[in-house]
Amino acid sequence: MSETTEHHDHGMSDAGYIKIALILAAITALEVSTYYVDFGPLFMPSLMIMMVVKFVMVVSYFMHLKFDSKIFSFLFYTGLALALFVYFAALATFKFFIA
Amino acid sequence: MADTALHAADHASDHGHHSSTGLSNNKLAMWLFLGSECLLFGGLISTYMLYRGRVSDGPHPSQIYDIPFTSVSSFVLLMSSLTMVLAVTSAQRHDDRRTNLWLTVTAVLGATFVGGQVYEFTTFIREGLGFTTSLFGSSFYTLTGFHGVHVSVGVIFLLSTMGIIKKNKITGNKAEVVELVGLYWHFVDIVWIIIFTLVYLIPA
Numbered sequence: 001m002s003e004t005t006e007h008h009d010h011g012m013s014d015a016g017y018i019k020i021a022l023i024l025a026a027i028t029a030l031e032v033s034t035y036y037v038d039f040g041p042l043f044m045p046s047l048m049i050m051m052v053v054k055f056v057m058v059v060s061y062f063m064h065l066k067f068d069s070k071i072f073s074f075l076f077y078t079g080l081a082l083a084l085f086v087y088f089a090a091l092a093t094f095k096f097f098i099a
Numbered sequence: 100m101a102d103t104a105l106h107a108a109d110h111a112s113d114h115g116h117h118s119s120t121g122l123s124n125n126k127l128a129m130w131l132f133l134g135s136e137c138l139l140f141g142g143l144i145s146t147y148m149l150y151r152g153r154v155s156d157g158p159h160p161s162q163i164y165d166i167p168f169t170s171v172s173s174f175v176l177l178m179s180s181l182t183m184v185l186a187v188t189s190a191q192r193h194d195d196r197r198t199n200l201w202l203t204v205t206a207v208l209g210a211t212f213v214g215g216q217v218y219e220f221t222t223f224i225r226e227g228l229g230f231t232t233s234l235f236g237s238s239f240y241t242l243t244g245f246h247g248v249h250v251s252v253g254v255i256f257l258l259s260t261m262g263i264i265k266k267n268k269i270t271g272n273k274a275e276v277v278e279l280v281g282l283y284w285h286f287v288d289i290v291w292i293i294i295f296t297l298v299y300l301i302p303a
Binding site for chain 1: 138144148295297301
């Protein structure tokens, strides 16, 4: 089996990708609604959860990480983990969380 | 023996060079590059988060952000990820016509996003937020400007890919070339997913 065929077998159909895009569009609409509707204490957690869900969906399905080799996932998520470390270290250094 | 060597050469030509892991070196390199890009944007986003409240002069974030306009831009970029993935599946089916069609649509959506960003920047400058007006302005323009440059480079990648497909100048695996451009394109989309939430939707 060629790599192309193999890859295609593990991916999704065009209809599947359109469904993912519709879900992403719906989540974006929900995100924007937080600007107009008062979500109270749920404002920040809901925005963060929606952001992470969108991120993971694009990476997993559109970037095929869910169907591809785990080595690619390791390379990407290691970079992401380091980035998060840099992010929190920089914010902590400047007492962002205390303020 | 000669047949085997010839077959191996053909295989390498079809699928690009592979590492000892059996994976494409090109894809490994692209994922490694994207992992390193996370660090770049991690640094820029944390800098913005630190400085967004530091407004000594000029407008505050809440005074100038146009959320409805940015929401439309975000939607445009999100949909460009769909058209990009459709280009990849078309390339995997060896359908050059549809591949070029979806690449064109993706490039147009990307250019629309960049156009929107240029409009946003000029509006902000007119409203008194220059690059050196405040720490907020500097960190905002650096972060979103870097992202805009990435989208612009992506549009150039898309147009170049269309050009080499049309001229039939791809010697290796055509679908993999489109997929590599797609990985880069989706990356700029996921960075914007984070920027849209942290910069625009969460008030300073």
